Amino acid sequence: MSRDPAAQPILPGATIGIFGGGQLGRMTAMAARAMGYRIQVLDPDPACPARFVVDGCIEASWDDSREAANLARGCDVVTLEIEQISLASMDAAANYAPVRPGRNTLAVIQDRIEQKDWLRKHGFPVGEYRAVRSLDELRDAIRALGGRCFCKSATGGYDGRGQGKVGFRPGADAEEEARGAWEALGERAGVAEKAVDLEREISVLVARSPSGEVKVYPAAWNHHENQILAWSVMPAPLTDAMAAEARQLAETIADTFQLEGILAVEMFVTTAGELLVNELAPRPHNSYHSSERACVTSQFEQLVRAVCDLPLGEVEIVQPCAIANLLGDVWLDADGSAREPHFDRALAVPGIRLHLYEKHRPRRGRKMGHLSAVGSTADEAVANVLKAQGQL
Structure with missing residues (x-):
C-alpha cells in the first residue's frame, strides 16, 4: 500500500515514550537510539532492563494515569x-501525544x-474455547x-504463568485436575481451550503505519518447553500455500x-493442515x-518506523x-546455588x-x-544455536 502524501512523520531527534522497560523496551530503545531518537520509559521496576540505555525512566505502576500523562508530556x-497497561493510562497519555497502538486495540x-470473542466475531479461525468465570463453569467447559484442555x-x-491444563495425565482424577486448573487461573475469569492435534506453532509479525503502509514478515517456527518459548527460527518450514495463508x-x-x-499473530498449524489463531501481541515478540x-529490518527498528510513520523497512x-x-x-x-554460565564456550560455536x-x-x-545463530538453512541455524546453548 502506498503512503499518504499528507502524512507527517516523526523524524529522528524526536522523543519516543515506551510503556514498559523490559527486554523488549530495551531492544526497541537501542534500535531507536541508533536512528537518532531519544527515549523515555515508564516501568514499575526501578532496575528494569531498559533503564540502562534510555534517556529517562519513570518509576510507576501500569495503572498510574498521572505518571502516564507525565511520560507523554x-x-x-x-x-x-x-499489554498490562491500564486503559486509563493509555487515555491519559493520549491527551498529550499519539499512543500507538491505540487503546481500542489494547482493550x-x-x-x-475479549480477544477470542473478537477473533470469532470477525470470522478469524480459532479453536474451540469457552469463557469461564467460576469453578462450575470450568467443569462444564x-x-x-x-476433556483435554x-x-x-x-x-x-505469560510464559506458563496463569495457565493450567487438564486431561493429559492418564488416570488423573478429573475433579482434582479441574480444581488445580482453577487455582492456576488465580480463581478468576479465564478461557478453556480445546487441545488441538498440533503439527507446529508459528507466528507472523505485521507492521502497519498510521499512513496505512503494511509489511508482513515471513513466519517464524516456535518450539515451546513447559509453555515457555525454548527456541524459534526463521523462516518457518511451510508450504508456499500455507505461508501465503498465514501472511x-x-x-x-x-x-x-x-x-x-x-x-x-501466534498460530497453530494442525495435523489436518488448518491454521488457527492462538493469541495476539501488539508489541515486539520473542519469536x-x-x-x-535474519531480516533486512529488525522488528525493533520496524516498530520505531511504524509508530513514527516513517517508510517501513523491507522484511x-x-x-x-x-x-x-x-x-x-x-x-x-x-540445588539453587549460583553459577556462572560458560559464555566463552557458547561463543566459540561459529555464527x-x-x-x-x-x-x-x-x-x-x-x-x-538469548543466543542467536545463523546457518545456511533453518535446520542448521537451530542446530547451531542449540549446540551453543549446550556449552553453557
Whole structure:
C-alpha cells in the first residue's frame, strides 16, 4: 500500500515514550537510539532492563494515569512493550501525544476472553474455547470440550504463568485436575481451550503505519518447553500455500484493527493442515528476536518506523536465523546455588551471538537473554544455536 502524501512523520531527534522497560523496551530503545531518537520509559521496576540505555525512566505502576500523562508530556509519540497497561493510562497519555497502538486495540487484546470473542466475531479461525468465570463453569467447559484442555487466565499471565491444563495425565482424577486448573487461573475469569492435534506453532509479525503502509514478515517456527518459548527460527518450514495463508490472515487482522505499530499473530498449524489463531501481541515478540539477523529490518527498528510513520523497512530474509532463550536456570545449579554460565564456550560455536538483558536476579523460568545463530538453512541455524546453548 502506498503512503499518504499528507502524512507527517516523526523524524529522528524526536522523543519516543515506551510503556514498559523490559527486554523488549530495551531492544526497541537501542534500535531507536541508533536512528537518532531519544527515549523515555515508564516501568514499575526501578532496575528494569531498559533503564540502562534510555534517556529517562519513570518509576510507576501500569495503572498510574498521572505518571502516564507525565511520560507523554515529554514525548512526541508513545508505544508499548507490554499489554498490562491500564486503559486509563493509555487515555491519559493520549491527551498529550499519539499512543500507538491505540487503546481500542489494547482493550481487545489484553483480555483473552475479549480477544477470542473478537477473533470469532470477525470470522478469524480459532479453536474451540469457552469463557469461564467460576469453578462450575470450568467443569462444564472441560466436559463440553472433550476433556483435554488448556486453561488460561483472562488477564496477565505469560510464559506458563496463569495457565493450567487438564486431561493429559492418564488416570488423573478429573475433579482434582479441574480444581488445580482453577487455582492456576488465580480463581478468576479465564478461557478453556480445546487441545488441538498440533503439527507446529508459528507466528507472523505485521507492521502497519498510521499512513496505512503494511509489511508482513515471513513466519517464524516456535518450539515451546513447559509453555515457555525454548527456541524459534526463521523462516518457518511451510508450504508456499500455507505461508501465503498465514501472511494474509495476519495482515487482515492488523487491517481490521486499523493497527498503528506492530502485531504478532501466534498460530497453530494442525495435523489436518488448518491454521488457527492462538493469541495476539501488539508489541515486539520473542519469536522475532531472530529478525535482527535474519531480516533486512529488525522488528525493533520496524516498530520505531511504524509508530513514527516513517517508510517501513523491507522484511525479506537475508539468512536463516534461530534464537534460543536463556532462562534463569542457566545461572543456577540443581540445588539453587549460583553459577556462572560458560559464555566463552557458547561463543566459540561459529555464527553465535550473545544477547543479555541486564537482569541481575536470575530465577528459574525468567528470561535473562538469548543466543542467536545463523546457518545456511533453518535446520542448521537451530542446530547451531542449540549446540551453543549446550556449552553453557
